[in-house]
Amino acid sequence: MINLVIGRCRLSILGRHRPPVIIRETPDLGAVMARVALVNLASLEMPGNEPIFPIGLRCVQDALDRAGHHTQLIDLVEDPQAHDDLSWAAQPWDVIGFTIRNIDPLDLACDNHVEHYVEFVNRVRAAAGSRCPLFVGGGPGYSLFADVLLPLLGFDVGVVGPGENMMLDIVASPEAYRGTGRNLGGGRYGGFTAEALRHPPSLLAAYARSPTAMIGVEAKRKTCYQGCSYCPYAHISGENKGELKPRELLAEELRAIHAAGIRRVFFTDSIFNSELRPAKEVVRTIAGLALPGLTWCAYFTPKPFDDELAELLVGSGVDYVLVSPDSLDDGVMRALGKSFRSRHVDRFVERCRQRDLPLRVNVVFGGPGETRETVRATARCADAMLSDDELVMNLGYRVLPSTAMARQLGLADSDLLSPTFYPFDPELFSWVIEEVDQRFVPTKMMFNILAGRVASRKMFPLRPQPGAAGQVMSLPYLPLTRQRWAT
Template structure:
């Protein structure tokens, strides 16, 4: 069959994302004998017109839409991205194409029935599209019973029915190498120094209270062969000339031995890579891991500790202790790998005391040359531990199983107060970045890329952001903003100042 696959993700903060997962599905469909075209709308200025043209030229018999995000994933200033997907992608697809349309992707893996209802469509896939999508096309071609297709969600006589078991590829080593250039124009991604995303495994058995990974990918690890991973990366680098690779596992270094084997396989390839990962957990680190990361070509890492308070780490369901966080910080500085640390404020039990503990940990453990990204508020998603807790205490907390944004509100402090405290602290530290889309400049990444290119220094672009904040501090701009903040919120400022005094006295 002729199949048009559409990347609906037009959200480009903090950077555009290459639709690698959609290309994995395209590769699987071609291996099954289908003719596939991918329409990437990430940079489209006229998505409806591009959809109409693609349908008119390619003449598909079936159409699949990949949906990456329900929203921007934060608990404060949440942007409901599904509305944009519906208006700019789904409705134009329905106007241009009268045949069967199916949706999939990570967002659908979280809330498939609710998304199907919201978009007013008939078909969705929950889980791995590489096996579910060919099975669905087989149903369309032969008229076979679709009831046995894993992960299939469908509308029957107005009622949405979902297969209880998501689609899971049992052996990831059976998947073929994905040739990105076959499906995508990578030029705009390359110009913005975007990374190619690679998974060394799927699944996550951890129990972070807010996280959706184990719903999307399953609750056990499905590991890929390290040699195959290295071969795939070698092929992608040669074909795309992009050397920036990002490991997008839930946590790269669990299991620890598997991560080390992947690094050893890459070291043996001598590929001159610029590697990064969105997930290092302090619960599985040692000196050898950092030695191998350095040798393999890691130029930056992300560490989502989420809190610098022992009480908050327990509240968030983390698999590591504060001592392990401090040990990880020591290794980061010892091996001089640039690091972005992520903090999530506003978990159950958050107080002025726990906030103070987190900022104290930042000061004593994290290098001022490394960036600390602060998010305020937990966006609650269907099926997560915090969602189940909230529904147990308030059955009316959501009318649609948390499809539309709902944020957790701590008992002791409201989210607005926590955000104001974070704003106080951000103005005291040039390396602290408060994640708030309302403050984002649309050309920030392009400007930082240009600044790095001009400087000739091959380092993370966020290092230039820190330098910009340092210049603002020397010029007195941030000092003036601190004074204005104190004047606008005198009572909160005094409470926060007293919490620092109490913390110092208690030591």
């Protein structure tokens, strides 16, 4: 399976602040309950967008429901008519919250999503009319670009990080936040470890209609320990030593998902096996449930990964074991900040081979230090160790705020809002076509490579901020962007 996507970052809605854990078990019967609409902007029909079940927004809705507030989730997969018929926006809401999962598809050949968000939010604002509910922004994509997106979308207030606790505070006193134009840090939510997350049957059914339906499940919330130069996980999650979902609650959530007809689960943990003991407990839980037809996958790392975990995976329903070295050249791995090298990937693959575990290995060409020689080294390694469908090949790194790449390039967040890519040699496309074995480059992939090359020629170089203390001046090419935003 090969896709032309940029980088590997899948963002999960974790917080960068760590206030005391708060569990609101029962609503205050004397409090005024708010009416809240929660809008999943990721369900908009946009080029390159593939709607994903709104796990983060559902966490927020569940917290509000448990506190006694009246909520409605607006998801255009569940209710496509809600896109054109905005009568729902004219209801007497106290708060309308909007979640942004991704800023763009991370694909060289695709455009930015932000213009679609701006257009839809403005339509909702017009439909709401004189009622003027409080407009709140949040979500993982929003969290990365919060200072740029808040004025662009005209939100009263934004939430950076997990939204549960902060949204509970906002809806308790909406007028205190009206027009403040501030972004507030989210924090840990005790309900994550105290309550099972049960989704509305109608929402599950809507996403279950897709033949490739998959739902995200959180087994833990923990800061990612990896130091990958392109990844914003550490910035979003902040200092969080880790909260594990109790296994009985995880089992309850999985049973409900299975009963709704969804058969594919993706664990949204940044790295599933960052700690072996909890990872093994999750696998044992899945295997013990023995839910017919249920399959799952997650992001793994080559270390720690031992024989016991590999044995547990056998028969657990794992769809494939997904690992992202991003390069198989040790020099590029080092420049990317990887905590492992190609020998660890070899050992990981061998453990899977010995047990016939299905594999997917992500490789991203175009990172720091990439040359024709490093492309050749990765291609030869992949050819020696992988079968035709086991390589997930990507081209180019989308530069995101608060990453080592962004600091190195010395670019402002406002520059990065438009699809912006790490400097790469224009010959990268030719190197990949010529060096990678053709069994990894079927016709669809070849078309994607050619589309990416055409798109890259329409981009223009960005200049670093004056006095930026990065290594940008030593790079042969500057980052490329598709467009500029007036912010």
